[in-house]
Amino acid sequence: MEILNKTHAFNLVKWAKDKPEVLVLSADLKSSTEIDEFFDIYPDRFISAGIAEQNMMSFAAGLSREGFIPFVHTFAVFIYRRAFDQVAMSIAYSNLPVKMFGFLPGITTPGGATHQAIEDISLMRALPNMTIFECGDATEVETILDPVMAVKGPVYIRMLRGDIPRLFDKNEPFKIGVNRILSQGTDIVIISSGICTEEAIKAVDAMKAKGLSIEHQHISTLKPFNSKQLLGPISTSKYGVITVENHTVIGGLGSIVSECMAENGLPKKIAKLGLQDKFAHGASKAYLMKEYGFDAMAIIKQTEKMTGMNFNISEAELKQVNIIPMHSAIKAEDL
Amino acid sequence: MKDIITVIGSINIDAIVKTERMPERGETAVGDEMFFQPGGKGANQAIALARLGKSVNLIARRGKDFIDGLAMKNLDHPNINQDYIIYDGGERTGVALVNTIGKKGNKVILYSGANKKLSSSDIEKAKEAIFESKAVLISTEINMDAVKKAAELAKSKEIPVILNIAAVSDDRREAILSILDKVEILITNEREGGHLTNRVISHVETGYVAGKELLKKGVKNVIVTMGKEGALLITEKGSEIFPGYANVSVDTVGAGDAFCAALTMARVEGMNIEDAINMGNAAASIATTKIGPQDPMPDRETLDKFMKERGGPGGVYKDYNDTIKMLEIKAQKLRTNIIKMLGISKSGHPGGSLSAIDIITVLYFHTMKIDSKNPLWDDRDKFVLSKGHASPALYAALAERGYIAEEELWKLRKIDCILCGHPDMKKIAGVDMTTGSLGQGLSAANGMALAAKLQKKGTRVYCMLGDGELEEGQIWEAAMTSYHRRLDNICAIVDYNGLQIDGSIGEVKSGVEPLVEKWKAFNWNVIEIDGHNYEHIIEAFEEAKKVKGIPTIIIARTLKGKGVSFMERHVDYHGAPLTDDETARAIKELGDK
Numbered sequence: 027m028e029i030l031n032k033t034h035a036f037n038l039v040k041w042a043k044d045k046p047e048v049l050v051l052s053a054d055l056k057s058s059t060e061i062d063e064f065f066d067i068y069p070d071r072f073i074s075a076g077i078a079e080q081n082m083m084s085f086a087a088g089l090s091r092e093g094f095i096p097f098v099h100t101f102a103v104f105i106y107r108r109a110f111d112q113v114a115m116s117i118a119y120s121n122l123p124v125k126m127f128g129f130l131p132g133i134t135t136p137g138g139a140t141h142q143a144i145e146d147i148s149l150m151r152a153l154p155n156m157t158i159f160e161c162g163d164a165t166e167v168e169t170i171l172d173p174v175m176a177v178k179g180p181v182y183i184r185m186l187r188g189d190i191p192r193l194f195d196k197n198e199p200f201k202i203g204v205n206r207i208l209s210q211g212t213d214i215v216i217i218s219s220g221i222c223t224e225e226a227i228k229a230v231d232a233m234k235a236k237g238l239s240i241e242h243q244h245i246s247t248l249k250p251f252n253s254k255q256l257l258g259p260i261s262t263s264k265y266g267v268i269t270v271e272n273h274t275v276i277g278g279l280g281s282i283v284s285e286c287m288a289e290n291g292l293p294k295k296i297a298k299l300g301l302q303d304k305f306a307h308g309a310s311k312a313y314l315m316k317e318y319g320f321d322a323m324a325i326i327k328q329t330e331k332m333t334g335m336n337f338n339i340s341e342a343e344l345k346q347v348n349i350i351p352m353h354s355a356i357k358a359e360d361l
Numbered sequence: 362m363k364d365i366i367t368v369i370g371s372i373n374i375d376a377i378v379k380t381e382r383m384p385e386r387g388e389t390a391v392g393d394e395m396f397f398q399p400g401g402k403g404a405n406q407a408i409a410l411a412r413l414g415k416s417v418n419l420i421a422r423r424g425k426d427f428i429d430g431l432a433m434k435n436l437d438h439p440n441i442n443q444d445y446i447i448y449d450g451g452e453r454t455g456v457a458l459v460n461t462i463g464k465k466g467n468k469v470i471l472y473s474g475a476n477k478k479l480s481s482s483d484i485e486k487a488k489e490a491i492f493e494s495k496a497v498l499i500s501t502e503i504n505m506d507a508v509k510k511a512a513e514l515a516k517s518k519e520i521p522v523i524l525n526i527a528a529v530s531d532d533r534r535e536a537i538l539s540i541l542d543k544v545e546i547l548i549t550n551e552r553e554g555g556h557l558t559n560r561v562i563s564h565v566e567t568g569y570v571a572g573k574e575l576l577k578k579g580v581k582n583v584i585v586t587m588g589k590e591g592a593l594l595i596t597e598k599g600s601e602i603f604p605g606y607a608n609v610s611v612d613t614v615g616a617g618d619a620f621c622a623a624l625t626m627a628r629v630e631g632m633n634i635e636d637a638i639n640m641g642n643a644a645a646s647i648a649t650t651k652i653g654p655q656d657p658m659p660d661r662e663t664l665d666k667f668m669k670e671r672g673g674p675g676g677v678y679k680d681y682n683d684t685i686k687m688l689e690i691k692a693q694k695l696r697t698n699i700i701k702m703l704g705i706s707k708s709g710h711p712g713g714s715l716s717a718i719d720i721i722t723v724l725y726f727h728t729m730k731i732d733s734k735n736p737l738w739d740d741r742d743k744f745v746l747s748k749g750h751a752s753p754a755l756y757a758a759l760a761e762r763g764y765i766a767e768e769e770l771w772k773l774r775k776i777d778c779i780l781c782g783h784p785d786m787k788k789i790a791g792v793d794m795t796t797g798s799l800g801q802g803l804s805a806a807n808g809m810a811l812a813a814k815l816q817k818k819g820t821r822v823y824c825m826l827g828d829g830e831l832e833e834g835q836i837w838e839a840a841m842t843s844y845h846r847r848l849d850n851i852c853a854i855v856d857y858n859g860l861q862i863d864g865s866i867g868e869v870k871s872g873v874e875p876l877v878e879k880w881k882a883f884n885w886n887v888i889e890i891d892g893h894n895y896e897h898i899i900e901a902f903e904e905a906k907k908v909k910g911i912p913t914i915i916i917a918r919t920l921k922g923k924g925v926s927f928m929e930r931h932v933d934y935h936g937a938p939l940t941d942d943e944t945a946r947a948i949k950e951l952g953d954k
Contacts (some may be wrong), residue, residue, distance in 0.1 A: 046774040070815075073811075073846075074845075075842065076838070076841065076842070077846070078835075078838035078841065078842070080800070080801075080804070080834070080835040080838060081807075081835050081838030081839045081841075081842055082804075083804075084802075084804030084805045084808070084835070084839070085804045085805065085807050085808040085811075085839070085842060086793065086808060087794075087801075087804075087805050087808060088466075088804065088805035088806060088807060088808020088811075088812065089808040089809075089811060089812050090808075090810075091786075091793075091794065091805070091808065091809060092808070092812030092813070092816070093812070094815070098810075111798055111801075111836070112798075112801055112804075114798075115795070115797065115798040115801060116795070116798075116801050116804070116805055119785075119795055120786060121787065122786065181908040228426055235951040275744055316611040318874075349785075
C-alpha cells in the first residue's frame with residue numbers, strides 16, 4: 027500500500043497558484059494543519075488569526091463577503107465546538123463561501139477528548155446551507171479542493187494530515203455526492219467513511235475470500251447526502267447494513283443511513299459501528315479503533331453476528347491484506 | 362450679617378503644565394507652558410465662596426511655600442477669615458503637580474506637605490468657627506482625622522455638611538465611608554467616586570449604581586460630577602442628570618471647586634438641591650475658561666449674569682451650522698419612525714435603537730461614502746451593526762436614505778417582511794453584514810476592512826458595538842486582530858448607554874468598565890464623546906479618518922431611550938413591546954419637539 031506524506035501541504039500550494047482569491051487562515055496551527063508550505067510561498071495570502079477561533083470564523087465571513095475565499099485551517103474541534111455560533115450565524119446563515127478544514131477528525135489524535143472531533147458531523151449537518159465532506163485517503167485529499175471551490179456556500183471538511191494511505195486510484199478524483207462502490211454483493215451492505223474505509227476494505231477482502239457477497243460503499247459527501255446508490259443494494263441485502271464511522275454513532279453516518287432507510291421504507295437491520303456514545307481515550311489510532319470497536323475485526327465480528335456465520339479470520343490474516351488503489355465498481359457517468 | 366460658611370481643606374501650590382495629551386508609562390509628554398498658581402481644594406473653595414459674597418472661615422494648614430507668599434495670594438480677601446489657617450514652619454505647603462490637557466481633563470500628583478498635619482485638635486480648637494456656620498464644606502485632601510472631627514462637630518449642631526471627595530486611596534476609603542451618615546451632600550467626580558466605591562464610574566448609569574451604594578452609608582444626596590456633560594444627582598427617589606453649560610473650555614482645574622462652592626452658597630440661601638446643582642454647573646463652566654484654579658472663579662454678579670444670559674443649561678454648538686440643523690431634523694424623523702415601526706410590530710428593541718440613532722444619522726447622512734442608487738457600489742464605505750437588535754435604527758436610516766421603501770418599515774418582523782428582527786444582508790439592500798448574535802460584528806468588519814486593504818480600495822468600515830456586547834470574549838479577539846492587521850480603515854463605535862437587559866452594566870458585569878483604558882490597552886486610538894452631540898460625533902469620525910496605523914474606536918456616551926422622556930434611562934424599554942398608548946405618547950412628544 028502506498029503511503030503519502032504531507033499530501034495537503036504540497037497539493038494546496040500547487041492548486042492555489044492561480045487562485046489569488048483564496049486566502050488561508052490559521053489559528054496558530056500552521057504546521058499542524060499542513061499550511062506551512064503555503065505560508066512560505068504565499069505569505070501575503072496567509073492570515074495569522076491567533077488562538078482566537080470565534081473571531082477567525084466571523085473574520086473569514088467578512089473576507090468572503092468581499093469576494094475572497096477563506097480556507098480556514100485548524101483542528102476540527104475548534105471549528106464546531108469552540109465557534110459553533112460564529113459558524114452558524116456569521117457563515118451558514120449568511121451562506122458565505124468560507125471553507126473550513128477541520129483536522130484530527132474522530133480518534134486520529136492521541137491528544138484525547140479535548141482534541142478529538144467526535145460529534146462534528148452531528149452538529150454541522152444540522153446547519154442549513156452547510157456542505158460536509160470527509161476525506162478517506164490520499165487521492166481524496168489531493169482532489170478535494172476543486173469540489174470545495176465548486177460549492178457556492180460554506181463547506182466543512184474532515185481533513186487528514188501526515189501519513190495517509192492511497193486507497194483509491196489517483197485518476198478517480200473526489201466527486202461531490204458520488205459514493206465509491208468498492209465491492210458489489212447481496213448478503214450484506216457495508217458503508218464506511220473516512221479512515222474507516224481502510225479497515226472496511228480489509229474486512230471485506232477477508233470475508234469475500236470466505237464466500238460472503240458484500241456491497242461496500244465509501245461515502246465522502248456526508249451532506250447533502252445522496253442515497254440513490256445505496257437504496258438498491260440495501261433493499262436487496264439478505265442480512266442488512268453495517269455502517270462504520272470515526273465518529274459518535276449519534277448523528278453521524280450511521281444516523282444518516284438509518285434516516286434514509288426509514289424514509290424510503292427499507293425494513294432492514296442496521297448496525298452502527300463507531301464511538302458508542304462515549305468520549306475516547308488518548309491513544310494510537312489503531313488501538314482506539316480496536317478499543318471502541320470500529321476496526322476491521324470489529325466489522326467482521328458484527329457481520330458474523332448478523333449473518334450467523336463464523337469466518338474464523340485471524341488478526342494475522344487481516345494484516346496480510348494488501349490494499350492496492352481501487353477502482354470504483356461503478357463510474358460516476360453510469361449513474 | 363452675611364451667611365458664614367466654614368471651609369475645611371487643603372492649601373496647595375499648583376505647578377501646572379499644559380500638554381497635548383497625558384503621558385503614558387515610560388513616556389515624556391512635552392508642554393509649552395508652565396504655570397505656578399495658588400491652589401488646594403480648601404483655598405479654591407474658600408476663594409470661590411468669598412467672591413460669591415459669603416463670609417468664609419477657612420480651616421487649613423500651610424507651611425513654607427517654595428515660592429514665597431504664593432499660596433496665600435488670593436486668600437487675602439475681605440470675606441475670608443484667616444484666623445484658623447495654621448502656619449507650620451517645619452513643613453512645606455502642599456504641592457500639586459498638575460498635567461492639564463485643556464478641555465479633556467487633568468491629572469494630579471499631590472504632595473500633601475502641611476495639609477496632612479491638620480489634626481482633630483486643630484479642628485477642636487476651631488469649633489466656634491464651625492458652630493457659627495450655616496454650612497460646612499469639607500474636602501478630603503487633608504488628614505482624615507480632621508475631616509472626621511469636623512463632620513462630627515457639625516452634625517452635633519445639625520449644621521449641614523457638604524463633603525467633597527478627593528484623593529481617595531485604599532487607606533482613606535474606609536475613613537471616608539465611616540462618616541457618610543453625617544453628610545448632607547456628597548460631591549465627587551467620576552474617578553474619585555469610583556475609587557470610593559471600588560467601582561469604575563464613566564457613565565451616568567454606573568454613577569447611579571455607585572451613588573446608591575453610598576446612600577446606604579447614610580448620606581442624603583450624592584452628586585457625581587461628569588465633566589462638561591454635567592452632574593448626576595442620586596437620592597432615595599432615584600437619579601437625575603443636570604446637563605452642564607457648554608463653554609469654550611481652556612482648563613478644567615478648579616471647576617469642581619467652583620461647583621462645590623456655588624452649590625454650597627445656593628443651599629445656604631435656601632435653594633432646593635436641583636437649583637443648587639444648576640448653579641454649581643454654571644460656576645464650573647465659567648471656571649474652565651482660564652488656566653488655573655482660582656483666577657477664573659466668578660463673583661456673584663458674573664455668575665448671575667451668565668445664568669441669565671444662558672437661560673438654562675446646554676448651549677449652542679461651537680459651530681452650529683446647516684449640517685447640524687439638518688442632522689437634528691433627520692434624527693427626529695428617524696426617532697419617530699423607530700417608534701412607529703415598533704408600535705406596529707409590537708416586538709423589537711426601542712431603548713438601544715434610540716440611543717444609537719444620532720450616531721447612525723451622522724453616519725448615513727454625513728460621514729459615510731455611500732450611494733443608495735447604487736447600493737453595491739464597489740468603493741463604498743460599509744456599516745456593520747454588531748448590536749443587531751438596534752435594527753430599527755438602521756432600517757429607519759436605510760429607508761430615509763432611499764435603500765428601501767418606507768412601507769417596508771411598517772412590516773417589521775411580519776411574515777413576508779424583508780426587515781427581520783435582526784439585520785439580514787441577504788434580504789436587505791444596504792445591510793452590509795448579517796448580525797444579531799452579539800460579539801461577531803467587529804470580527805466580520807475586520808474581514809471586510811482587510812479585504813478592502815488587499816483590494817487596495819479606500820473603503821472605511823464602521824462597526825457599532827453595544828456596551829453590554831463588550832462582555833462577549835470574541836470582541837477582544839477581534840480587537841487584537843484589528844491592531845495586528847493595522848486596520849486603520851476600521852472605525853468602531855460603542856453605543857455606551859450603560860444599560861443592558863438585566864440592569865446597569867455596573868450591576869450586570871461591572872468588569873466591562875473602564876472602556877477607554879481597555880481599548881487603549883488593545884492599542885486602539887480611543888475618542889470619547891457625547892453620543893448625542895452632533896458636533897462631537899462629526900468631529901470624532903473626521904479625527905478617526907486621519908489616524909493612520911491603528912484602528913479607532915469612539916466611546917460614545919449615550920442614554921438608553923434618548924428622545925422619549927418616559928423611555929430615557931429605563932431598562933424596561935430595552936426590548937419591551939410598545940403599547941398603543943406608549944406609541945402615541947412617544948410620537949406626540951417627538952412631534953412636539
